[in-house]
Amino acid sequence: MASITFDRITKRYPDGTQAVSELDLAIRDGEFLVLVGPSGCGKTTALRMAAGLEEISEGRLLIGDRVVNEVHPSQRDIAMVFQSYALYPHMSVRENIAFPLQCAGLAKAEVRERVDRAADALGLTELLERRPKALSGGQRQRVAMGRAIVRQPQAFLMDEPLSNLDAKLRGQMRAEIRNLQREYRTTTLYVTHDQVEAMTMGDRIAVLRKGVLQQLGTPEELYESPANLFVAEFIGSPPMNVLSATVTRAGSGSELLLGSQRLVLPAGALDAYPELAGADATPVALGLRPEALRDAAGADPSWPRLLADVELVENLPPEKLVHLRLDAEPVVTEATLELAADVDQAAAEDLRALGRGSVLHARLPGTTPVREGTRAQFAVPPSALHFFDLSTGQAIAPQSPRLAAATA
Ligand SMILES: Nc1ncnc2c1ncn2[C@@H]1O[C@H](COP(=O)(O)OP(=O)(O)OP(=O)(O)O)[C@@H](O)[C@H]1O
Ligand SMILES: [Mg+2]
CATH class of the missing domain: 3.40.50.300 (P-loop containing nucleotide triphosphate hydrolases)
Known part of the structure; x- marks a missing residue:
């Protein structure tokens, strides 16, 4: 061998x-x-x-x-x-x-x-x-x-x-x-x-x-x-949700501006991201895996909340696959289109027209109270946030906690 x-x-x-x-x-x-x-x-x-x-x-x-x-x-x-x-x-x-x-x-x-x-x-x-x-x-x-x-x-x-x-x-x-x-x-x-x-x-x-x-x-x-975004979107099914967002300072902590919403991040949530922690209005591509969107009821109260329209609830026992719509800008990269085109050309056209970023997929337990046609609140664990550079698509990687502490 x-x-x-x-x-x-x-x-x-x-x-x-x-x-x-x-x-x-x-x-x-x-x-x-x-x-x-x-x-x-x-x-x-x-x-x-x-x-x-x-x-x-x-x-x-x-x-x-x-x-x-x-x-x-x-x-x-x-x-x-x-x-x-x-x-x-x-x-x-x-x-x-x-x-x-x-x-x-x-x-x-x-x-x-x-x-x-x-x-x-x-x-x-x-x-x-x-x-x-x-x-x-x-x-x-x-x-x-x-x-x-x-x-x-x-x-x-x-x-x-x-x-x-x-x-x-x-x-x-x-x-x-x-x-x-x-x-x-x-x-x-x-x-x-x-x-x-x-x-x-x-x-x-x-x-x-x-x-x-x-x-x-x-x-x-x-x-x-x-x-990078290509790997993020290629690996995982359904793929990672990618949205255009802005990271900004708010008091001693940080906020994420996502469309018309402000997600307040708990203090220290961005400590591992020196590039973002002290930032004033840094545009990023925000990545959220489908399992990063949780039912708000019962979730850790320190986690940021997101409001979204529930467009479709697919039953996939033991889970539900939920399609959400947000007014946040989509991030449609060359990689996104390439991956969609690999599946079929029509899907790529749909993406161009719709923008995938504005439609999110969430994987929720079968017991979720979320109902089609309503507006619902979702909690997002801060550790599940992925950040990418909007122009290069490269991941803004977290530093190890110790390293971050040393540079802080
Ligand atoms: N003999 C060849 N002459 C010129 N170009 C070629 C030749 N064989 C492959 N290519 C090109 O090289 C690139 C890579 O091809 P390759 O067959 O290695 O891809 P692949 O990843 O195996 O694709 P698939 O998943 O469709 O099998 C493609 O652009 C293909 O068109
Ligand atoms: Mg081949």
Whole structure:
């Protein structure tokens, strides 16, 4: 097993398209790293460079300590699993899984033993004599996985291997792939455009946008401390609410101006944000996760209150997903539009017309007293506020409490 390192790797296709730009990324030995981003951001290109199927324009690719830019794919000792897992239709499951081992010239007994072990791990033992056409989609995908793991390679590269499966099977296979990887401890670079897949599977996640790495971190780090608006809006479902707001000084504390409302922040709430704490009318993009909006009744009285029109209450047991409208200005960034366009063009147009910032999503417990067509009060825990620079989209990150205390 080995690490895989992208050292300032750039890929320019012959037509001039720059698909990957100065990518620095190290997948640790034994790690499961997910590369995620919208369609066309360069995921497959990055993976194919690691596999040796695509020439590297600039930078170095290392497997372990060895630079492999000029090493032939067959000599890299890595196995790929693609979205379309071409199985040989005239071969049985056993023969399909055994094929790479036979090509490598392994002894018959060794081949049999490895195939049996992989089949056992993948729940394919009963199906070994069947032909691929007599298998379900999930079973076929498992055979493709089997063909990759029998080789016991240094690393796995997987490009959206589950995207042809239906939602239920995908969930099941997600767990199976993770369990297998934990068992074999094989370094894995896994590509998907699905943030849920990324969040549930990755030890760490790398978010790519237009060929540029945006952030690398654990699922928790990306969720709790997104580096910029793009990551903030890409990770999480429903996505983070983003509104235009102004942070201003009020007495000894601070206030947030949000549309026509003033949210009074408890004293010290911005201590971790020296850039904002002493500010006089600083415009920011304010980010609120859907779970940051709480029923006001019973919430901590020191938390700021927000009034909003309840437009729609969706029942999603055990929760309710509530759509709210505020008169605050939307923040429609290039990233917002790009993400919406990835879903569909009409949604992007809707956003342009409506402004997403003015419609908020709240995730409330099923017992919430909030009713459609009313105006309701919501409490916001100050620790759940995210701030971003309006012009660059970069997060205004909190400093650690000790650091903030030292600079105060
Ligand atoms: N052979 C090629 N020649 C020129 N441009 C290419 C080539 N292959 C890919 N591209 C471009 O490079 C960019 C990255 O493509 P890539 O296939 O790596 O994206 P991706 O993130 O895998 O997208 P998807 O999620 O749709 O699979 C895109 O703009 C694509 O059009
Ligand atoms: Mg791709």
